[in-house]
Amino acid sequence: MNPYREVEEYVSSLAGVPVRGEIPPEGKGDYAFPLGFRLARVLRRSPAEISREIAERIEHPLVERAVPEGGYVNIFFDREEFVKRLWEEAVSPGFGRGEEGRRYVIDYSSPNIAKPMHVGHLRSTIVGESLKRILTYLGNEVVGLNYLGDIGTQFGALIVAYRRWVDEKALEEDPIKELLRIYVKFHEEVEKDPSLEEEARRELEKLEAGDPENVSLWERFKELSLKGFERIYRRLGVSFDVVTGESEFVEGARRISQELLEKGIAKVWEEGEKKGAIVADLEKEGLNHPVLLKSDGTTIYLSRDLASLLWRVKEFEPDALLYVVAIEQSLHFRQLFTIARKLGINKELVHVSFGMVHVEGMRLSTRRGQVIFLEDILDTAVERVAAEMKGRGTYSPEDAEKIGVSSVVFWMLKTELNKDVRFRWEDVTSFTGESGPYVQYAYVRARNILEKKSGPFELLPPDDAEWRLIKLIARFPIVLRESARRYSPHVLARYLLDLATRFHNFYDHNRVLGDPREGFRLWLVTAVKNVLETGQELLAMRPPSRM
Numbered sequence: 001m002n003p004y005r006e007v008e009e010y011v012s013s014l015a016g017v018p019v020r021g022e023i024p025p026e027g028k029g030d031y032a033f034p035l036g037f038r039l040a041r042v043l044r045r046s047p048a049e050i051s052r053e054i055a056e057r058i059e060h061p062l063v064e065r066a067v068p069e070g071g072y073v074n075i076f077f078d079r080e081e082f083v084k085r086l087w088e089e090a091v092s093p094g095f096g097r098g099e100e101g102r103r104y105v106i107d108y109s110s111p112n113i114a115k116p117m118h119v120g121h122l123r124s125t126i127v128g129e130s131l132k133r134i135l136t137y138l139g140n141e142v143v144g145l146n147y148l149g150d151i152g153t154q155f156g157a158l159i160v161a162y163r164r165w166v167d168e169k170a171l172e173e174d175p176i177k178e179l180l181r182i183y184v185k186f187h188e189e190v191e192k193d194p195s196l197e198e199e200a201r202r203e204l205e206k207l208e209a210g211d212p213e214n215v216s217l218w219e220r221f222k223e224l225s226l227k228g229f230e231r232i233y234r235r236l237g238v239s240f241d242v243v244t245g246e247s248e249f250v251e252g253a254r255r256i257s258q259e260l261l262e263k264g265i266a267k268v269w270e271e272g273e274k275k276g277a278i279v280a281d282l283e284k285e286g287l288n289h290p291v292l293l294k295s296d297g298t299t300i301y302l303s304r305d306l307a308s309l310l311w312r313v314k315e316f317e318p319d320a321l322l323y324v325v326a327i328e329q330s331l332h333f334r335q336l337f338t339i340a341r342k343l344g345i346n347k348e349l350v351h352v353s354f355g356m357v358h359v360e361g362m363r364l365s366t367r368r369g370q371v372i373f374l375e376d377i378l379d380t381a382v383e384r385v386a387a388e389m390k391g392r393g394t395y396s397p398e399d400a401e402k403i404g405v406s407s408v409v410f411w412m413l414k415t416e417l418n419k420d421v422r423f424r425w426e427d428v429t430s431f432t433g434e435s436g437p438y439v440q441y442a443y444v445r446a447r448n449i450l451e452k453k454s455g456p457f458e459l460l461p462p463d464d465a466e467w468r469l470i471k472l473i474a475r476f477p478i479v480l481r482e483s484a485r486r487y488s489p490h491v492l493a494r495y496l497l498d499l500a501t502r503f504h505n506f507y508d509h510n511r512v513l514g515d516p517r518e519g520f521r522l523w524l525v526t527a528v529k530n531v532l533e534t535g536q537e538l539l540a541m542r543p544p545s546r547m
């Protein structure tokens with residue numbers, strides 16, 4: 001068992017209640033329990049008294065000393081015993097794996113067809129992929145699902161634009177760019193000729209009604225777009241178990257809207273612009289009356305999402321459904337989940353929401369055509385990394401690609417989900433800051449040592465520098481669980497930064513090969529490498545071999 005967990009369980013059993021260990025400030029021991037505070041109310045005695053008393057009773061092979069301080073009990077581990085617990089595990093593949101055994105459906109990426117994927121989708125893609133990997137590693141069954149926006153008002157506009165302005169040759173060469181060009185042109189032309197809007201609406205209705213010509217155009221858009229998206233997915237190493245799209249849920253959306261009406265969860269709107277529409281009645285929940293079905297029978301993002309949710313529940317029988325989508329859609333998801341609850345869905349439903357992404361201070365809008373193509377983002381990172389590597393004399397195209405793409409991935413993940421991500425290239429691709437390359441460089445340093453010599457290992461009581469690293473290594477399994485519990489890869493990303501920092505530090509001040517402690521340090525370096533490697537994989541980064 002993980003030594004932290006083992007001590008936590010022991011102390012909890014001694015206290016008679018579950019108590020969580022904390023990492024105390026430097027010098028105050030290795031692990032701390034707020035026992036006095038936890039028990040003061042029940043025992044009606046002062047926290048200091050309680051912790052003094054429990055500290056005295058603590059007797060465990062992993063505990064060298066237990067020191068009461070105020071309401072806390074600070075634990076100093078028996079270092080050698082601690083290392084024994086990790087000896088095999090920490091250097092084996094699968095360190096930190098779990099057997100959680102839940103089933104998840106994760107909706108991520110989910111871009112809109114015939115538009116370029118924007119940076120928000122990139123964040124969703126990366127966060128979702130990483131969550132999928134972490135949850136899978138912990139022993140859950142995970143279905144990764146790409147829910148394409150393959151229906152919506154843009155298709156009316158696109159069909160109109162296509163018939164008037166498309167350049168077939170350009171479309172073949174770079175479909176996403178050409179589709180964007182005519183889409184932007186449409187919005188420019190609408191300013192001059194508002195009737196285009198009406199025309200687009202008619203084309204959309206024809207499409208929804210199954211008009212063969214419009215359907216085949218739409219299929220073409222879809223196929224071309226997917227091809228474009230796949231280029232990005234391939235570079236990122238992202239894959240999905242299921243690719244579906246909103247268009248598959250149009251029928252379902254109509255049906256469920258009727259059903260909600262019959263059940264009294266929805267009603268027909270009586271006045272004004274929405275007259276005749278079926279709306280959900282979420283007044284009591286403070287979530288308004290969102291439209292489900294327009295009076296002309298057109299379905300809505302919300303009703304299609306609802307039909308899709310019901311399908312996911314039935315098809316995969318998950319314990320939890322996650323939606324990795326920008327925070328702008330939080331009202332949508334509150335409405336969606338509230339309706340689902342009213343229909344008796346009692347699964348865990350989570351909007352894993354995230355903030356905006358700024359690339360060098362720009363806000364982007366597809367309508368105006370100010371788009372950053374995601375491939376340009378990846379290319380920029382790779383070029384910068386390549387230049388740095390050439391300066392160091394370590395350049396290879398394969399490693400530059402891995403490190404460059406991983407730098408973008410890491411930058412997205414190290415930011416807390418609710419905060420905005422800011423891309424400043426000097427920072428993103430820096431080999432020394434809080435960046436992906438910095439983490440990967442620690443990994444490469446460990447690898448380089450082990451390439452020269454990888455054993456045999458010798459168990460010794462750790463010195464102070466080694467001990468600081470060992471304690472961090474032992475936290476890996478705990479960090480993974482914390483990351484999963486919070487649905488936030490950021491917890492793992494921050495941890496890898498800490499580990500990389502401590503390892504760089506260790507490396508700068510200690511010898512491994514040729515040192516009397518070589519046999520022990522080789523074990524330590526192997527464990528660091530193992531954790532950094534697994535950590536990178538779980539963050540959807542790709543470990544380089546040289547840099």
Ligand code: ARG
Pocket residue numbers: 107110111112147148149305323325
């Ligand atoms: N296609 C949507 C967009 O780009 C995101 C879809 C997210 N998933 C969902 N089930 N609503 O805004």
